[in-house]
Amino acid sequence: MIWLTLKIKIFFWLALLNRLQTRDNLFKKGWIADRACAICHNAMETTVHLLTACPLAYNIWDGLTQPGITIAMKDDLGIFWLHNRQSLQMAYNGNWDSAWMAGMRNIWKARCRLIFEGTTINDNDIIRKTMQDASAWIAIC
Numbered sequence: 376m377i378w379l380t381l382k383i384k385i386f387f388w389l390a391l392l393n394r395l396q397t398r399d400n401l402f403k404k405g406w407i408a409d410r411a412c413a414i415c416h417n418a419m420e421t422t423v424h425l426l427t428a429c430p431l432a433y434n435i436w437d438g439l440t441q442p443g444i445t446i447a448m449k450d451d452l453g454i455f456w457l458h459n460r461q462s463l464q465m466a467y468n469g470n471w472d473s474a475w476m477a478g479m480r481n482i483w484k485a486r487c488r489l490i491f492e493g494t495t496i497n498d499n500d501i502i503r504k505t506m507q508d509a510s511a512w513i514a515i516c
């Protein structure tokens with residue numbers, strides 16, 4: 376069990392339902408003309424791409440795992456979580472759930488800062504922040 380604020384719970388609910396305001400979802404509403412990923416520009420910015428398959432996301436998940444463990448990419452966030460949960464439990468003292476949630480939230484926040492503030496994305500900063508958040512969420516429980 377982990378502790379999460381209502382804001383974070385809503386973020387995950389929106390992510391799992393593919394309701395985040397990704398460029399693909401904004402394109403489908405007719406609000407923007409370009410659905411390319413704001414980070415890599417090499418794929419449509421869907422929720423799954425942004426949070427799992429984008430090179431930034433891959434680097435974050437790879438950086439959060441122990442050497443020799445490979446994150447399996449999936450086309451569904453729920454399946455991504457379940458599939459990787461078993462192999463990654465050991466890396467987080469049994470709490471992949473908090474690392475997964477913190478990682479997704481921090482990838483999303485970095486993407487938003489890039490778009491709205493022009494802030495450069497630093498993979499190591501996201502990994503460090505994710506580990507801090509995951510530990511804090513576990514400690515509160």
Ligand SMILES: [Zn+2]
Binds near residue numbers: 413414415418424428
């Ligand atoms: Zn991308």
